Amino acid sequence: MMREAEDVFHKHLRKVGLKHTEQRDVILRTFVETRDHLSTDELFRLVKKKDAGIGFTTVYRTLKLLTECGLASEVAFHDGVARYEHQFYRRSHHHMVCTNCGSSVEFFSPEIEKVEKDIGKKHHYRTTRHSFQVFGICENCSKAEDNGR
Structure with missing residues (x-):
């Protein structure tokens, strides 16, 4: 490799x-x-x-x-x-990122891969890659916020 x-x-x-x-x-x-x-x-x-x-x-x-x-x-x-x-x-993967602590999780989604190919086909592009990130608050930060209330 x-x-x-x-x-x-x-x-x-x-x-x-x-x-x-x-x-x-x-x-x-x-x-x-x-x-x-x-x-x-x-x-x-x-x-x-x-x-x-x-x-x-x-x-x-x-x-x-x-x-x-x-x-x-x-x-x-x-x-x-x-x-x-x-x-x-x-393998193509995506990220879920906590906006509080910065931790991240990689995940795979065949649905997103299909969307990339479909959009490329619709607009006459041969797609080569994409970037997809989801932002939110992780479980640990959510628990800390809940305990602070």
Whole structure:
């Protein structure tokens, strides 16, 4: 799987006229190995453990490149911090986000997948991905609010 992700990334680098570097590969591998929703800062801290010479700007720019080529997608939760998750060989999923504490739950919905395809067909698009988030208050925060009343 990692080799295929590297192939996608390297092809994109050639397409946009950038060099393939070991630092970019370390960032890619670190990112793909995690299942977390990572901010640029969080990814930077993980990358620094593997190669202390990699700077924040390199992580930031590489994350943008990973997003451009479809290996990453940005997920915006309620806290205003952009987070990223890897998309390589991941089943399409959605997020339920608590607007109180920021916790999130991933869920799958064949109905939403069908809506995406139907809308694409109606408007003559070949859909490639979508983003769907539901915001609310999680069970723990609801209980805390109820106990505070």
